[in-house]
Amino acid sequence: MPTARLSVVVTRRLPEAVETRMKELFNVQLREDDTPMTRAELVEAVSTADVLVPTLTDQIDAGLIAQAGPNMRLIANYGAGVDHIDVATARQRGILVSNTPGVLTDDTADMTMALMLAVIRRMPEGLAIMNEGRWTGWSPTALLGGRVGGRRLGILGMGRIGQAVARRASAFGMQIHYHNRRRLRPEIEDRYEATYWESLDQMVARMDVISINCPHTPSTFHLMNARRLKLMKPDAVIVNTSRGEVIDENALTRMLTAGELAGAGLDVYEHGTDVNPRLRDLPNVVLLPHMGSATREGRAEMGEKVIINIKTFADGHRPPDQVVPSML
Missing domain, CATH: 3.40.50.720 (NAD(P)-binding Rossmann-like Domain)
Structure with a gap:
């Protein structure tokens, strides 16, 4: 699948440089305001997109994954923690999960x-x-x-x-x-x-x-x-x-x-x-209001990891930061 045609949905506002690069590489739907998606919006995203880019504020549970469309093949999490994602169910549905370890x-x-x-x-x-x-x-x-x-x-x-x-x-x-x-x-x-x-x-x-x-x-x-x-x-x-x-x-x-x-x-x-x-x-x-990873450098590096994971997947390879149930 050509990289330019990948349909990517991002659930939250990301640093401007990250969003700009995603627009250059993918057919990306960006969030207009910095609020979490509603359940209905998440359902629409997984039912239509190739790739979902969620954050820890999104509950990607078994019920949501069950409504994933045939094109949904990668959940490229913006963050290291994946406890908000049902990785086992995603794997059963043939959907890969990646994260952004190390940069924070x-x-x-x-x-x-x-x-x-x-x-x-x-x-x-x-x-x-x-x-x-x-x-x-x-x-x-x-x-x-x-x-x-x-x-x-x-x-x-x-x-x-x-x-x-x-x-x-x-x-x-x-x-x-x-x-x-x-x-x-x-x-x-x-x-x-x-x-x-x-x-x-x-x-x-x-x-x-x-x-x-x-x-x-x-x-x-x-x-x-x-x-x-x-x-x-x-x-x-x-x-x-x-x-x-x-x-x-x-x-x-x-x-x-x-x-x-x-x-x-x-x-x-x-x-x-x-x-x-x-x-x-x-x-x-x-x-403190969950500020542990809140640096400009860290957020930018998280975005770079997400992009690398999506691009590697689009090129037909295993995302470098793929998460599997045995890792959890």
Whole structure:
């Protein structure tokens, strides 16, 4: 099939340079405003297009895939996470799925460290005092946070992003610990002087900071549930820049409210934009609107990956970032 004739539907506004390049290469339908497609619009897209370019705000479930037309052959996701796509059902229907791994690693790891520092050093409280004009001058005992260096960091999920967090945290003098589905090779552990914990329970109970860096899958849903959260030390901090569903948000909120945890830095939430309102009122909690990957460079590189995946598919080859169920 000639590349120029591929029908591509993009579900959200993308960086201008990405959209311009797509218009040059494909018969592309771009989104006019930056709002998620309705279910009806998604149904129309999969029933008529050759390629769908969704984002994490689109639920590409079995019901939607069942309505795919005969020409739909590729779901080229704009993003690394694919938990919003039923990859197994797509595969059964002969529809390939691709994503954009790797390009957001450093951006997300940077945000993880930013949240960690913000919580431990009480930055939001300081910002609030300044913005409200309540600062009366320096004091030896005001806004005392903690020192990051020397703390034990437990990384849950030691993939690309987890290792990038470990590299940064090591530079801050933190001690690196991790739990992963599979133990890393010795040379990688040596690189970060990282300690592997086969038991997540045992690691959680001994860490000063827990960083969530694993994807959301059926096996990681509420991996940090109420029981496991209670294993954490009262002076420990938890940071999540991965997926909100990994933490039981209600249990976390209860513990933070009760003073059973020192603080939390969250960029993602269990129920999307429906954030537990009690979290907003806690001074020891830093909330961000899913900004972990929000850099101009990262967004542009995501678009380049999407284009390469579509073009490679159009040329009759396997997309370089194809996702298969066994990977999940």
